Amino acid sequence: MPPPTPTVWTVRALLVWTTDFLKTKGVEAAKLEAELLLAHVLQTDRTYLTMRFDEEPTDAERAKYKELITRRLAGWPVAYLVGSRGFYLLNFDVDPAVLIPRSDTETLVGEALKRLKPLTAPAVLDIGTGSGCIAVSLAHQKKDSHVTATDVSPDALAVAKRNAIKNNVADRMTFLQGDLFAPLPAGVTFDLVVSNPPYIAQSEFAELAPDVRDHEPRVALDGGPDGLAFYRRIAAAVGPFLKPGGSLLLEIGWKQDAAVRALIAEQPELELGPTIKDMGKNPRVVT
Ligand code: SAM
Numbered sequence: 553m554p555p556p557t558p559t560v561w562t563v564r565a566l567l568v569w570t571t572d573f574l575k576t577k578g579v580e581a582a583k584l585e586a587e588l589l590l591a592h593v594l595q596t597d598r599t600y601l602t603m604r605f606d607e608e609p610t611d612a613e614r615a616k617y618k619e620l621i622t623r624r625l626a627g628w629p630v631a632y633l634v635g636s637r638g639f640y641l642l643n644f645d646v647d648p649a650v651l652i653p654r655s656d657t658e659t660l661v662g663e664a665l666k667r668l669k670p671l672t673a674p675a676v677l678d679i680g681t682g683s684g685c686i687a688v689s690l691a692h693q694k695k696d697s698h699v700t701a702t703d704v705s706p707d708a709l710a711v712a713k714r715n716a717i718k719n720n721v722a723d724r725m726t727f728l729q730g731d732l733f734a735p736l737p738a739g740v741t742f743d744l745v746v747s748n749p750p751y752i753a754q755s756e757f758a759e760l761a762p763d764v765r766d767h768e769p770r771v772a773l774d775g776g777p778d779g780l781a782f783y784r785r786i787a788a789a790v791g792p793f794l795k796p797g798g799s800l801l802l803e804i805g806w807k808q809d810a811a812v813r814a815l816i817a818e819q820p821e822l823e824l825g826p827t828i829k830d831m832g833k834n835p836r837v838v839t
């Protein structure tokens with residue numbers, strides 16, 4: 553049963569009603585999502601909504617809000633509906649060509665920044681940059697770095713470029729389209745290579761949350777039959793692209809630590825470091 557309708561649709565009334573409604577539909581973060589969608593319609597930030605509690609949105613705004621709620625309940629992720637997602641310290645444009653940045657991936661950014669801090673003008677490579685959330689965050693935090701970002705998807709690269717411009721780091725970034733290391737010029741080397749590659753095993757697609765499985769790009773998720781295809785290829789090919797003493801950081805799925813460490817251990821020129829855990833205490837970044 554939908555909650556009772558109020559007589560005057562103020563911002564407050566809309567939020568209260570929608571939060572209840574989304575809850576009845578089983579949406580977990582109902583209040584947050586109700587706020588994010590309304591803030592988007594009113595072209596404001598979620599944190600400013602409280603100051604507008606007594607305002608009455610126009611009929612057109614209410615109609616737009618209703619449409620977004622309908623699409624949300626049909627399974628569309630909120631980040632695609634509002635066109636952006638916060639990650640690390642910045643805001644990123646997103647569209648269905650890119651994976652929505654995950655908070656788990658902030659673990660990789662934190663570890664990368666630790667390693668970049670003592671270096672002067674480091675060269676960084678991000679493979680499979682997607683929205684550019686990792687690459688742009690690194691360029692933004694380490695002001696004398698140069699970050700090269702690659703992706704096989706031209707549509708994803710277009711989003712990443714937009715995010716670099718929007719966050720004022722485009723002048724210290726290079727974007728290259730192609731398969732893994734293929735688009736890099738011969739002989740180029742990096743102090744740090746990072747990647748959050750597709751790592752879902754094809755056999756596990758059926759178990760993915762429907763929002764992810766049905767709306768996020770398959771090319772961003774599909775890690776081959778066992779989910780390890782990209783780790784295998786990156787481990788085998790990264791050697792010549794690392795400067796002496798350079799680092800490789802790979803985000804992994806929480807069950808993949810042993811398998812990815814074994815793949816790295818097979819490469820004589822790579823030396824295994826610790827696996828870094830995420831906030832949920834799961835193994836998340838192999839170094
Ligand atoms: N780095 C972003 C992040 O952390 O949110 C996106 C990560 S997403 C899991 C993987 C990305 O790798 C996607 O953007 C996808 O287009 C890209 N990709 C898939 N296959 C690739 C390949 N063969 N070479 C380069 N990039 C690839």
Ligand code: GLN
Nearest residue numbers: 748749750751752772773
């Ligand atoms: N963390 C993503 C998910 O499980 C997967 C991202 C990836 O394949 N790198 O939804």
